[in-house]
Amino acid sequence: xxxxxxxxxxxxxxxxxxxxxxxxxxxxxxxxxxxxxxxxxxxxxxxxxxxxxxxxxxxxxxxxxxxxxxxxxxxxxxxxxxxxxxxxxxxxxxxxxxxxxxxxxxxxxxxxxxxxxxxxxxxxxxxxxxxxxxxxxxxxxxxxxxxxxxxxxxxxxxxxxxxxxxxxxxxxxxxxxxxxxxxxxxxxxxxxxxxxxxxxxxxxxxxxxxxxxxxxxxxxxxxxxxxxxxxxxxxxxxxxxxxxxxxxxxxxxxxxxxxxxxxxxxxxxxxxxxxxxxxxxxxxxxxxxxxxxxxxxxxxxxxxxxxxx
Amino acid sequence: xxxxxxxxxxxxxxxxxxxxxxxxxxxxxxxxxxxxxxxxxxxxxxxxxxxxxxxxxxxxxxxxxxxxxxxxxxxxxxxxxxxxxxxxxxxxxxxxxxxxxxxxxxxxxxxxxxxxxxxxxxxxxxxxxxxxxxxxxxxxxxxxxxxxxxxxxxxxxxxxxxxxxxxxxxxxxxxxxxxxxxxxxxxxxxxxxxxxxxxxxxxxxxxxxxxxxxxxxxxxxxxxxxxxxxxxxxxxxxxxxxxxxxxxxxxxxxxxxxxxx
Numbered sequence: 075x076x077x078x079x080x081x082x083x084x085x086x087x088x089x090x091x092x093x094x095x096x097x098x099x100x101x102x103x104x105x106x107x108x109x110x111x112x113x114x115x116x117x118x119x120x121x122x123x124x125x126x127x128x129x130x131x132x133x134x135x136x137x138x139x140x141x142x143x144x145x146x147x148x149x150x151x152x153x154x155x156x157x158x159x160x161x162x163x164x165x166x167x168x169x170x171x172x173x174x175x176x177x178x179x180x181x182x183x184x185x186x187x188x189x190x191x192x193x194x195x196x197x198x199x200x201x202x203x204x205x206x207x208x209x210x211x212x213x214x215x216x217x218x219x220x221x222x223x224x225x226x227x228x229x230x231x232x233x234x235x236x237x238x239x240x241x242x243x244x245x246x247x248x249x250x251x252x253x254x255x256x257x258x259x260x261x262x263x264x265x266x267x268x269x270x271x272x273x274x275x276x277x278x279x280x281x282x283x284x285x286x287x288x289x290x291x292x293x294x295x296x297x298x299x300x301x302x303x304x305x306x307x308x309x310x311x312x313x314x315x316x317x318x319x320x321x322x323x324x325x326x327x328x329x330x331x332x333x334x335x336x337x338x339x340x341x342x343x344x345x346x347x348x349x350x351x352x353x354x355x356x357x358x359x360x361x362x363x364x365x366x367x368x369x370x371x372x373x374x375x376x377x378x379x380x381x382x383x
Numbered sequence: 384x385x386x387x388x389x390x391x392x393x394x395x396x397x398x399x400x401x402x403x404x405x406x407x408x409x410x411x412x413x414x415x416x417x418x419x420x421x422x423x424x425x426x427x428x429x430x431x432x433x434x435x436x437x438x439x440x441x442x443x444x445x446x447x448x449x450x451x452x453x454x455x456x457x458x459x460x461x462x463x464x465x466x467x468x469x470x471x472x473x474x475x476x477x478x479x480x481x482x483x484x485x486x487x488x489x490x491x492x493x494x495x496x497x498x499x500x501x502x503x504x505x506x507x508x509x510x511x512x513x514x515x516x517x518x519x520x521x522x523x524x525x526x527x528x529x530x531x532x533x534x535x536x537x538x539x540x541x542x543x544x545x546x547x548x549x550x551x552x553x554x555x556x557x558x559x560x561x562x563x564x565x566x567x568x569x570x571x572x573x574x575x576x577x578x579x580x581x582x583x584x585x586x587x588x589x590x591x592x593x594x595x596x597x598x599x600x601x602x603x604x605x606x607x608x609x610x611x612x613x614x615x616x617x618x619x620x621x622x623x624x625x626x627x628x629x630x631x632x633x634x635x636x637x638x639x640x641x642x643x644x
Contacts, residue, residue, distance in 0.1 A: 116568040213426075242425040243595050247639035269569060272598065272641035313573035315602035322573035322602065328538065 077104035078263050079128075079231055082142040086120075086127050089135050093333045097123040099287040103265075105231065108257055110264040112274040112295070114310075115284035118329060121267045124284075125150065125233045128265075146231045146263070149224035153236040155216035158223075159208040165192075166204025169223045176227060191222040196252060214245035218252065225256070231263040232256075238273070250277055271314060275299050283307050286330050286340035293365035303367035306341045339370065347371060347379060385452060386413040387556050387589050388437065388471075393446035395429075395436055406432045408614040410446070416556060417587040419579075421604035421621070423595060423636065429613040430593045434559045437591065438473050439464060451556070465502040468495070472550035476562040478542035482534040482549075489530035492516035492549055499553045519548040523578070540571035544578065551582065558582075559591045564599070576603055597640040601625055609633045 086098035098120045105111045113121045126132050127140075129150050152158055159168055169191060170184040179187060185204070192200035195218040208216060217237060224232055234253065238246035254277060256262050268274055274281060274295065281298045283291040283306065291304040302308045312323035327344040330336050339345070342352040351370050360372035370376055395407035407429050414420050422430045435441045437448065439459040448455040450470055456463050475481040482491055493512045500507040517527045523544040534542060543563060550558055560579070564572040576599060582588050594600055600607055601621055608618035609632065616630040628634045 116570065243597070244425060244635050244639045270641075271569070276641040310570060313570040315576075315598045317601065319602055322577055324574040324577060325570040 076144070078107045078109075078146045079103065079105040079148075079265070080142065080144045081128070081140060083140065084124065084127060084143075085137075085139040086123055086132065087137045088123070088132070089137075090333075095332045096335050097287055097332060098127065099332075099335060101284075101287075101289055103282065103289075105263045105265060107230065107263055108261040109280070110257060110266055110278045112266045112268060112278035112281045113284055114268055114271060114274055114281060116269060116329065118332075119284045120287040120332075121284050122235055125235050125265065125267055129233060147227065147229045148231045148233060149227055149229040150233040150235065151217070151220045151224050151237050153239050155213060155220045155240070156208060158220045159216065161208050164205050164207055165211065165219050169204070169219065169226055172223070172226050187226070188222075191226060192219065195219070195222045196248070197222075212245075213241050214249060217241060217249050221249075221252065221256075225262075229262075231265060233265045233267070235267045236269070237266075239268075239270075246273070253277075271299070271311065283310070286335065287332055288340060288368060289359075290341065290369070291365070291367040292359075297363075297365050301365075303362060303365055303372060304341075304369045305345045305347055305371070307367070309344075339368070349376065386449075387416045387418075387451060388412075388414040388591075389447075389449040389452075390437070391447045391449075393433075393436065393448065394444050395432060395441060396444050406613050407436065407443075408612070410615055412608055412615060412618065414557065414589050414591060416589055417583060418606065419583060419590040419592055419604045421600040421607040422591060422593045422610060423597060423600060423607055424610035425595070425636075428610040430610055431561055432613075433610070434473065434561050434591065434593055437557075438471055438559055439467050465498065468555075469499060469502070469553055470555050471557045471559065472553075472555045473559040473561065474543070474546045474550050474563050476565050478539060478546045478563075478566075479534060481546055482542060484534055487531050487533055488520065488525075488537075488545055489513070489516055491534075491545065492519060492530075492552055495549060495552055515552065516548075519552050520545075523548045524574075538571075539567050540574055543567065543575055547575075547578065547582075551586075551588070554586065555588075557589045557591065559593075561593045562595070563592075565594070565596075572599065579603070597625060597637060609636065 081103045084098055084101045088095045088097050101124055115121050127138050129148060166188050169188045173179040173184040173187055188204055189200045192204060197203050197215060197218055211219060238249050241249060253264060257264060266278055278295045281295050282289045285306050291298060291307045298307060302311055309325045315322060325344055330340050338354050339352045339357050342348050349370055357368050357370045359366045359368050362372055390410055390412045393407055393410040397404050397406050410433060424430050432441060436443050442458040493516050496507060496512045496515060517530060520529060521527060525541060564575050579590060583590060592604060604621050606619060607621050607624045608615045611632040617624060617633050625637055628637050
């Protein structure tokens with residue numbers, strides 16, 4: 075089966091006043107129909123830029139290279155649902171607009187479909203609600219309305235960029251459950267961008283961990299969380315509190331400056347298992363069973379615990 | 384042992400468009416010296432309003448608040464703030480907007496020293512101020528040379544540590560933390576939380592920690608109070624609250640937090 079989304083060797087550079095930032099450096103992704111892939115990583119690691127490149131939302135000055143790209147129909151929802159909507163137009167008008175413009179619905183059909191979409195997203199009194207303005211909605215309801223607007227064009231893939239970061243925990247669970255329902259009901263594929271590993275562990279099928287513009291590890295969610303291969307993934311998991319933790323582990327140092335990306339392993343300076351080769355040569359994505367990580371430790375000749383220096 | 388902070392039957396009303404809203408409904412809560420108390424609840428439940436009442440940034444409408452058994456005034460005047468600043472300090476969610484962008488880090492850290500010296504009518508030479516500020520900066524993991532830099536050139540985690548240094552430089556007994564890690568990355572969150580724990584152990588500092596990440600609160604807090612619609616619906620030892628929640632809202636909150644078990 076060919077995957078729904080297939081991107082090979084995506085590179086994005088963005089010109090800034092300080093120079094050219096190589097925000098995404100060789101990212102390959104694939105997502106099947108109905109599948110949920112999570113991209114996790116810290117701010118500035120390139121996860122949002124990857125999504126924006128897929129959606130073609132980057133400024134025209136951005137340089138995007140990609141060796142192969144098969145793209146399905148896509149829609150996107152964002153972190154701040156308040157900024158998604160125009161505050162001067164009713165919610166219903168904004169959801170109906172793409173229906174009228176792109177799907178040639180007449181005013182009456184567009185209204186019926188809007189109300190259907192809103193009530194499918196769990197918004198009560200959808201008919202009255204459609205006439206209200208964004209400021210009359212709570213954050214969670216607004217994010218549901220944003221999902222309704224995204225689904226109006228019947229996309230095969232929905233990109234969700236930190237869709238619940240601005241919401242309360244209990245509202246967050248409701249929005250995540252809604253997305254899970256839509257996946258199983260409509261075979262909707264999801265690209266879920268987050269830094270919340272807890273949320274990812276509960277919902278995603280597969281995880282790609284990004285660091286400094288590269289995917290450093292990718293595998294099934296269970297494998298990544300239970301037996302992480304890359305030292306960065308291990309450090310990220312160790313920084314989360316658990317019932318057993320006596321002291322949280324933090325990662326010393328800071329990520330490299332992508333104006334001048336490192337020539338070798340990007341994590342090498344912060345890595346406790348660093349070997350001589352790590353500072354000299356970029357590791358390829360090395361596989362172990364169904365898991366793969368960009369780390370020299372997985373090389374058959376590497377000592378088991380690294381740190382040969 | 385006497386409580387460091389004791390809040391008894393505190394109520395606070397706001398009026399909005401001619402309607403009166405009960406923002407804090409009969410709150411009673413106390414914090415012992417060196418204790419970390421978590422305040423959980425959804426946005427709009429009154430967590431920040433309570434924090435601002437404790438800090439004296441909001442007046443209260445009824446009830447009493449005691450710090451070291453001394454009654455705090457219902458409405459703060461200038462001299463009350465000067466006294467309160469020695470005892471209670473606060474850090475905020477967005478560390479960049481809580482630091483003056485036009486002051487250097489050195490000035491930001493020395494300002495509370497100067498104000499406190501004036502309130503206590505003692506003299507603190509510029510050299511003494513400088514060395515105290517530097518000492519705190521280094522204790523927070525920054526460099527002495529950072530004294531002359533401006534806030535915009537630091538990362539979020541560094542700014543939060545500068546905010547903590549500013550808050551603690553006069554050695555208050557209580558630090559109110561209003562979602563201090565929500566805007567930070569997970570690995571940086573761990574740094575800040577470890578730092579807060581160390582400061583508690585070193586100085587016997589008490590913390591009122593507002594958050595919505597129950598997993599982090601389990602790790603950090605000795606006790607947790609859960610707020611819902613302006614009232615504390617449940618409070619107790621962290622483990623009891625998270626393992627055996629009694630109130631319906633607490634149950635919902637615990638169940639919707641992934642991976643805290």
